[in-house]
Amino acid sequence: MQDVADRLAATDRSGVIARRLLLPYLNHAASMYESRYATRADIDASMRYGCGYPTGPLALIDALGAAGVVAGLEALHEQTGDRLHEPASILCEQADSNGNFDDSDAVSNVDAPAPEFKREIKTIGVVGTGQMALGIVEVFAKAGYDVIFVGRSNDKLASVVAGVTKSLEKAVSRGRLDEDAKAVALGHITGSTQRDALADVDIVVEAIVEDLEVKRALFADLDRLCKPGARLATTTSSLPIAECAAATARSSDVIGMHFFNPAPIMKLVEVVTGDQTAADVDETVRALCLQVGKHPVSCGDRAGFIVNALLFPYLNDAVKALEDGIGTRDEIDEAMLACKVPMGPFHLLDVVGNDVSLAIQQTLFAAFDHSGWEPADSLERVVAKGDLGRKTGKGFHDHTK
Numbered sequence: 001m002q003d004v005a006d007r008l009a010a011t012d013r014s015g016v017i018a019r020r021l022l023l024p025y026l027n028h029a030a031s032m033y034e035s036r037y038a039t040r041a042d043i044d045a046s047m048r049y050g051c052g053y054p055t056g057p058l059a060l061i062d063a064l065g066a067a068g069v070v071a072g073l074e075a076l077h078e079q080t081g082d083r084l085h086e087p088a089s090i091l092c093e094q095a096d097s098n099g100n101f102d103d104s105d106a107v108s109n110v111d112a113p114a115p116e117f118k119r120e121i122k123t124i125g126v127v128g129t130g131q132m133a134l135g136i137v138e139v140f141a142k143a144g145y146d147v148i149f150v151g152r153s154n155d156k157l158a159s160v161v162a163g164v165t166k167s168l169e170k171a172v173s174r175g176r177l178d179e180d181a182k183a184v185a186l187g188h189i190t191g192s193t194q195r196d197a198l199a200d201v202d203i204v205v206e207a208i209v210e211d212l213e214v215k216r217a218l219f220a221d222l223d224r225l226c227k228p229g230a231r232l233a234t235t236t237s238s239l240p241i242a243e244c245a246a247a248t249a250r251s252s253d254v255i256g257m258h259f260f261n262p263a264p265i266m267k268l269v270e271v272v273t274g275d276q277t278a279a280d281v282d283e284t285v286r287a288l289c290l291q292v293g294k295h296p297v298s299c300g301d302r303a304g305f306i307v308n309a310l311l312f313p314y315l316n317d318a319v320k321a322l323e324d325g326i327g328t329r330d331e332i333d334e335a336m337l338a339c340k341v342p343m344g345p346f347h348l349l350d351v352v353g354n355d356v357s358l359a360i361q362q363t364l365f366a367a368f369d370h371s372g373w374e375p376a377d378s379l380e381r382v383v384a385k386g387d388l389g390r391k392t393g394k395g396f397h398d399h400t401k
Contacts, residue, residue, distance in 0.1 A: 329346050
């Protein structure tokens with residue numbers, strides 16, 4: 001914590017960078033809490049488990065002191081005029097009262113009764129054969145669930161089995177799994193090219209392309225094929241749960257399960273409830289997450305959920321800071337590493353994919369209409385050039401060397 005406080009107080013260029021990027025992120029987290037979109041426990045857990053941050057944003061505000069954060073934001077707001085830099089009301093209240101984010105309106109996940117299975121889950125369906133689907137298949141199979149996954153071709157099915165096998169073998173080589181457990185997990189996996197193989201599963205998790213019309217068509221098909229009472233979950237990171245639910249006649253059974261990549265390693269799952277999602281479906285899905293060793297956080301159906309809504313405006317701000325001459329790419333990365341984030345913003349953009357980052361920022365900008373969240377020109381330019389990051393060998397950094 002002291003390292004972060006020192007960076008924010010520094011008068012050198014790294015201090016200017018830290019204030020420009022970290023303070024708006026903390027302000028946004030406070031606003032998210034103030035709106036009661038998510039609890040303190042879930043906001044902080046989301047950034048720790050979803051991004052690898054050592055401390056959640058609200059805990060960091062408490063450690064730094066709300067008064068100091070407010071003072072920093074007021075100075076930043078005076079410089080930029082950006083209304084997103086105006087301190088959230090709850091931050092000002094905390095500063096005046098010398099208080100903390102005690103989450104008095106909601107019990108933390110640590111103290112709350114553990115969610116229970118309100119509906120039985122024995123067999124799980126997964127739709128998709130990409131990296132995320134592969135990881136989700138592995139997660140459920142290792143936890144002892146029978147998994148039926150559906151892909152478009154036998155080659156795609158074989159690639160999933162091969163990918164899961166390779167991952168399990170790596171776990172064995174590292175002593176995290178034995179050969180018997182690997183064989184048992186693989187025995188739980190069945191692939192099919194026909195969606196009607198999902199007719200009797202208890203829950204389907206789709207992990208297909210982030211295209212709303214494609215997802216809507218899939219949910220309509222699943223609604224027709226799956227047994228009454230089967231839950232339908234989407235792993236979308238940004239699309240509306242309500243739109244998927246509207247394609248079905250069982251909107252109360254539709255929910256979001258946003259896993260993070262790689263699913264076998266990342267502990268966080270954002271459990272996203274739509275307006276019509278039934279309470280027992282929500283509780284059952286959270287219980288399922290715990291059963292497979294994940295940490296569920298609860299949030300409502302709005303763009304970005306928790307993690308993306310906090311992370312990508314910060315990454316976009318980093319690009320704008322570069323454009324404004326606040327620092328070089330390397331200076332910005334190094335300044336934020338000094339604030340104990342696991343990866344500098346430009347390296348993270350390249351890892352995520354600049355095209356993916358731009359698409360998420362465009363979604364957030366359209367949903368919230370904050371002028372300060374308009375995608376940075378430089379981000380749009382690198383995507384237009386095809387410099388998408390590690391996957392193309394070049395992004396904000398050169399990955400060919």
